[in-house]
Amino acid sequence: MPDTYTGDFDGLKIFFSHFVYPDLHGLRTYFYKAVDEFRQHLGFIEKHGCSIGISGHFHYEGLMRVNEDDVRRQGFGVFPFSRDLQYWCGPCIARCQFSNGFLIIDTGTSTVEAVRLGM
Secondary structure, three states: OOOEEEEEEOOEEEEEEOOOOOOOOOOOOOOOOOHHHHHHHHHHHHHOOOOEEEEOOOOOOOEEEEOOOOEEEEEOEEEEOOOOOEEEEOOOOOOOOOOOEEEEEEOOOOEEEEEEOOO
């Protein structure tokens, strides 16, 4: 499989990767927390002609959104989004100690839903 994938969904270009640039495979054991740590990845998303980048390596419980100014940890639920440059970390579907789930992106209503699986 390729390391990254770029898709166009109703004019919304989305960049998919396992983790954040430059560690796209998530081999390091460090997880970014601050906006400054995500700046290279935001630039990498933009370099690929996309406004949104998505990965799941964090195994985040819900949705975490990063833009050039803010890291927003939002949990599970439905959230509006803009088409401005941003990175989303969603839940994963894997057996682990975290609440699992998936993202549903509705380009018509500009919402993203982080759905929890089971309890």
